[in-house]
Amino acid sequence: MWILIIRRLVGFLATLAVASILVFFLLEILPGDPAQLILGTDARPDTLLALRHEMGLDQPILTRLLQWIGELLTGNLGMSHTYHVPVATLIGERLPVSLPLALISLLLAIVIGIPGGILAAMRRDKWLDRAVRVKTQILLAIPNFWLAMLLVFVFAITLHWLPAGGFSGWRNIPNAISALVLPAVALAAPQAAILARVTRAALIENLDDVFILAARARGLTASAALFRHALPNAMISVLSIMGLQFSFLLAGTIIIENVFYLPGLGRLIFQAVNQRDLAVVSGVSMLLIASTIVVTFLVDLTALIIDPRLRR
């Protein structure tokens, strides 16, 4: 068990290291001269030199790579050249918007998706099951930012129940929550659909297994067999799918923030892309990639702990 955990840990650290090197090379080496890109082709040579020095571009590549990795390890992600503040500070300001948004929508998706999948599996091939399957298929085809726009049209512009966008901070908690309701619902919709489908498929696969037949033969009711024996087993595959979906949730979060003008990581990174603020782009990208890798690792580890079959 411990050997397996240590092996996964080494793999996890190696993945993080390779990812950070890849991000560095993609952003810092390929685009030519970032200072030139920022200033334009008609920049004066001395301004160019000064900016290159400020950005550390006059250092050799290897020094800059080591510097970038050092920065990552210390959590100091360099300076933003448009805001003239450390990237870490910028991320720290934006995280209280993006992180709660992602967590609320994940929670919503679980609360709606998993019971939906269980109900569909219990009423297999009846009208409820078919309704769940058709609905989830439609939800999966709808881009969540379009769903967000429709929600704004109905609940903000027409009914005036909830704000159409903006976020004024967590000091006024009811306001903050009401600003996050519509984005969270839009984000949760496709996630809930995926969870419902995976839960249903995994439950049905387990319900067809002989151990359920054995449980029924011992006198358990159909629903007792489902909840005590099939569900815990099915949750293992649901968990691994949730891990795989996490990167989509993050990507969705940064797109949805643009619909609602929420000052989160998404707005930060897209503004930085347009202003060619490389320190911010690389810092936020690295954060998004690293959190995906961390979640995958944690899901892997959890599966290893709760599923004895993986430890053989």
Add this chain to the structure above:
Amino acid sequence: MIQSLFQTRGLWIGAIIIFTLLMIALFSLLPGMPDPTLIRVVEKLRSPSIEHWLGTDQLGRDLLGLTMRGASVSLLVAIGAVTLGAGIGVPLGLMASAHENWLSQAVMRANDFIFAFPALVIAILLHDTVGAGIQNAILAIGIFNIPVFARVVYNKAQSIWTLDFIQAARLIGRRDINIALLHVLPLALGTIIVQITIQLGLGILAEAGLSYVGLGVTPPTPSWGRMLNEAQTLIGIAPRLALVPGLAIALAVLGFTLLGDALSEWVDPRKRNSG
């Protein structure tokens, strides 16, 4: 009985949607068609009429024409990304499945690694090198498709390599590459076709997202994602500008997923009742 009828209905609905989509895309590219990108500000935000069936947008462009041309752009990106992903992913998966050695381990590890980069983050990282545009969208979505195809082919091919007639082919001295192309690939083809259908749908969805945030197709090329972006501030005045492209995306994606689901049951009958 009702069950099988239900399944075939999915196949037919999916096939009809995709066929219509292809026809619309081809039709919009015919030389005689009016240019949908033509700006006529005097005719801005017109309601639907005989001249403009779906009305015009904030720059006086015909909404129907833009949406139709958008179909060809969406399909182009999705097909390009699937070609890239399958073109690299399928050979990688086949190669990795032939022998369990360090190479196959390395290929599959690299795969899991790319999977940690969502298409959106790839598009952001490539933005400065490639620049916004159709090529950035195709590259970003295509790179994300590589591990998807490699993983699917690897899983399918692994069970094929253990079949008796493959073992026999190995024993008579056939080279692995010949076995892979002659025997393994044809048996995995059904699975690959299903995945292509699914990824085409996801590609359309991803392209819309990228163009919406300005990382994909650039003006003046019409794109459903960017049309939604432009419609956002006008949603109170002209909701049809947001409704039409959004419905187009949802229908196109639904068409591909219905087709993919039906095909996957046809390829693997065990999947019936579990989808």
